[in-house]
Structures are given as structure tokens and as C-alpha cells.
Amino acid sequence: MMYRSVFPRDVLAELDRLQREMQQAFHISPSIRGIARGGFPAMNVGGTPQAVEIYAFAPGIDPASLDVQIEKGVLTIAGERQLEQPGGEATVHIDERFAGRFRRVVTLPDDVDPNAVEAKYVDGVLRISIGRRESAQPRRITIE
Amino acid sequence: MSDNSSVKKQAAREEAALLPPVDVIEDSAGITLYADLPGVAKERLALHVEADTLTIEGEIALDMPQSMVASHTEVSLPRYRRVFTLSKELDATRVSAEFKSGVLKLSIPKAEHAQPRKIDVKLL
Structure with missing residues (x-):
């Protein structure tokens, strides 16, 4: 694992x-x-007719150290999480939090526009919004 | 008519919650607890110390578009909760907390009388 x-x-x-x-x-x-x-970070993915929304639950990370890439319809989130090291005399009773390098990959739908990406890091959650292409947006057809 | 208000109250308190991962480290000064609570804003974090019980609770508030349909969900509940029992030598009145980017750091010092002392061993 x-x-x-x-x-x-x-x-x-x-x-x-x-x-x-x-x-x-x-x-x-x-x-x-x-x-x-x-895996780490835990992820929630959802979509609206205009965009695909990805939430990565990655607390305690410097957003500048996150590497987010879109290549050939695949989104990759990679980085490293360093935790404060306990001093020499300290005893660790519980050790559950993730530490070290991580990488997670998400396949994106075909209709996303890799140039319309927004990423924000708020309260330890990285939110990535990827717009869908104009041509793929639902359109109402008027009947004459 | 039956009164089920107490049942309801109980149900509200026992609402399903995620168990946040924690690290607990002890040194001679006290215990330091780190908890991962991503998605919780500072105002939505609640820490309670009651007798010897420490409760950490947080509500997840994500900025989600109204029309969003979830397609993959790993964080499936909107809150975290975890309860710890403190031991006697910890001074619950002097707990200090820091909360930054979804990581909570709690420092619980040891009571004065519980600070380490060297015990001399006498040879008889």
C-alpha cells in the first residue's frame, strides 16, 4: 500500500x-x-454543465509546493507533506496523519478546456475548477 | 402522545461524523496533538474540555456551485468529530490551540505537580 x-x-x-x-x-x-x-489527498469530484469541480483534501501544505498539471485529459496533483518532527525525548502515542510524497491522478471528461483552469487553496482544501468547452455546453433549441 | 424529544436530542448529538486522523506526541512539558481537519473554517471549529473529556468538532464548508452533481465522493460527511480522555496530570485549563490550513495543533501542558523530577535512589 x-x-x-x-x-x-x-x-x-x-x-x-x-x-x-x-x-x-x-x-x-x-x-x-x-x-x-x-489515498492522500482524499478527493471529491463533481460537475456542473459549465465546469468540472475537483476538491482535494490536503491540509497543512504550502500551496506553492503543490504541482498541479493537466496533460492529455489527465489531471495530476503531486506534492510533499512534511510534518513537524518530534524532538528526541518525545514519545509518539498516535501516528495517523499522512507524511511524505503524494500523487493522485484523475481522468477528466473529454469536453474540458485545459486553458480554463482555476485553482484555490482554502482551509486545507485545494479546489480545481476546469471549464467545459463552449461547444459542449447545453443549448436550448428554439422550435420555429 | 409519546415524548421523544430526548431521543431526538441524542440523535442530533450522535450525527454521523468523520474521524479525523491525529498525531499525539508527548514530551516532558506536555502533550501536543495535531489533527487534520481539511475544509473546516476557523469559525466552524469547536473545541470543548469537560471534566477529563476533550472533544474536537468541525463542520466542513466547501464552496460548491448549486448545480453541482457529485460523481466521486471520498469525503462523504460534512463534519468531523473525535473525543479523547485526558489523564489527571494534564492541565486542561491551559490548553492552547492553533489552526492553520486545516491543521489543528493543540498543546496541553502537564500540571505543575506532574512535571518531571529526578528521583534519587539511596543505597541502604
Whole structure:
């Protein structure tokens, strides 16, 4: 496992992870990139007729260090999360938060316009809005 | 008519919530707790210390367009909650908190009487 579960003590998340690992073991994953659940950052994806909205839950990261790229219809979010290191005399009782490098990839729909991208980082959530092409927007057809 | 107000109240308090991942580190001065609460604004974070129970709660507020239809959801609930039991040697009255980019840092110092002391071992 490359990534730790986002909410590791959540029983449902653990079941999800188990299901994913089973699917990977039997090569029946429906998507070529597997089911990306349980990675860091956690992601929510949605769409409106005008844009595709991607929310990446990546708390405690310097937005300047994030690498967001769109290439051939694939969005990649990569970066590194460095946590404060405890001093020598300290004892770590619970260690659940993700640390280290991460990379997540999302396949975008065909109708997005890679030149109409906006990215914001607010309260630890990276929001990426990618506009859809003008020609792909729904149009009302008037009947004469 | 049956009165189910107490049941309702209970249900409201037990609303489903995500369990935020935390790191807990202890040194001689006290305990430092870090919690990941992405999507929570400062005003929507609530910290309570009651007797020896520490509760961390936060509401996720994302700026979402009205017409948005979700197609993939990993963060499926709009709130976080996690409860910890503090031990006696911690001074819950002097807890300090910092919250930045979705990361909460809580420092809970140890009470004066619990600060480390070297114990001399006498040979008899």
C-alpha cells in the first residue's frame, strides 16, 4: 500500500480498503487506475454543465509546493507533506496523519478546456475548477 | 402522545461524523496533538474540555456551485468529530490551540505537580 487510509480507524474505510485490495488481487478493478479511494489527498469530484469541480483534501501544505498539471485529459496533483518532527525525548502515542510524497491522478471528461483552469487553496482544501468547452455546453433549441 | 424529544436530542448529538486522523506526541512539558481537519473554517471549529473529556468538532464548508452533481465522493460527511480522555496530570485549563490550513495543533501542558523530577535512589 502506497498510501495510508485517510481515516484509518474508520471501520467502513477499512472495509473499503479490504475490498479494493481484493479487487486488485483478482484484477477485476473496473478502472485502469484502480479505485483510488483511501489515498492522500482524499478527493471529491463533481460537475456542473459549465465546469468540472475537483476538491482535494490536503491540509497543512504550502500551496506553492503543490504541482498541479493537466496533460492529455489527465489531471495530476503531486506534492510533499512534511510534518513537524518530534524532538528526541518525545514519545509518539498516535501516528495517523499522512507524511511524505503524494500523487493522485484523475481522468477528466473529454469536453474540458485545459486553458480554463482555476485553482484555490482554502482551509486545507485545494479546489480545481476546469471549464467545459463552449461547444459542449447545453443549448436550448428554439422550435420555429 | 409519546415524548421523544430526548431521543431526538441524542440523535442530533450522535450525527454521523468523520474521524479525523491525529498525531499525539508527548514530551516532558506536555502533550501536543495535531489533527487534520481539511475544509473546516476557523469559525466552524469547536473545541470543548469537560471534566477529563476533550472533544474536537468541525463542520466542513466547501464552496460548491448549486448545480453541482457529485460523481466521486471520498469525503462523504460534512463534519468531523473525535473525543479523547485526558489523564489527571494534564492541565486542561491551559490548553492552547492553533489552526492553520486545516491543521489543528493543540498543546496541553502537564500540571505543575506532574512535571518531571529526578528521583534519587539511596543505597541502604
